[in-house]
Amino acid sequence: KAGVTQTPRYLIKTRGQQVTLSCSPISGHRSVSWYQQTPGQGLQFLFEYFSETQRNKGNFPGRFSGRQFSNSRSEMNVSTLELGDSALYLCASSFGGTGDTEAFFGQGTRLTVV
Amino acid sequence: TQLLEQSPQFLSIQEGENLTVYCNSSSVFSSLQWYRQEPGEGPVLLVTVVTGGEVKKLKRLTFQFGDARKDSSLHITAAQPGDTGLYLCAGESFGNEKLTFGTGTRLTIIP
Numbered sequence: 358k359a360g361v362t363q364t365p366r367y368l369i370k371t372r373g374q375q376v377t378l379s380c381s382p383i384s385g386h387r388s389v390s391w392y393q394q395t396p397g398q399g400l401q402f403l404f405e406y407f408s409e410t411q412r413n414k415g416n417f418p419g420r421f422s423g424r425q426f427s428n429s430r431s432e433m434n435v436s437t438l439e440l441g442d443s444a445l446y447l448c449a450s451s452f453g454g455t456g457d458t459e460a461f462f463g464q465g466t467r468l469t470v471v
Numbered sequence: 472t473q474l475l476e477q478s479p480q481f482l483s484i485q486e487g488e489n490l491t492v493y494c495n496s497s498s499v500f501s502s503l504q505w506y507r508q509e510p511g512e513g514p515v516l517l518v519t520v521v522t523g524g525e526v527k528k529l530k531r532l533t534f535q536f537g538d539a540r541k542d543s544s545l546h547i548t549a550a551q552p553g554d555t556g557l558y559l560c561a562g563e564s565f566g567n568e569k570l571t572f573g574t575g576t577r578l579t580i581i582p
Contacts, residue, residue: 361513402572405569413568453568455501455566456501456521456563458568458569459516462514464511464512
């Protein structure tokens, strides 16, 4: 079966712009989580959506937002981009039930803010 | 806030040597997962351990979950260059489906 698909793979944006990243989970998975990965901070949890509702949230500013659609696809939006937002953004899908959190990751979107 | 500390942060060893990576927390987890991430890719799940004291083997990799469910270790025997990557542990809390990821161990195996 198809894996987790993230688009685009690479993105270059200018400070102050906004960006939308997309994630298509594995069929049947209802949970989608987003992570920011940088060399200095490691894998940082942004938020998790389950059945179109945000179920968990990390410690990121309000410029980072997301949503999930009825087909479980998810988007993440970052507004007013800053240089420090340059990172690999990963999404992961899972069935999302208790004891069923094994995450399947996409290849990520490499965002560069200039 | 639950934290998972991994040690060492970086490890570089010769091919054929053995190594152990640790994942420690002061919190109790219902299960613990290990992932490996290669450059330019997302992390890939290696194993899940769910019972305190559980040991699982995956070829040359041995994973152990601590008796108190607060820590875990990954032991690699006769390391090979293909083992190179970032190893991440992740814990699932009781009653909360959110995964907490560890700080990571970057492993390099020198041919």
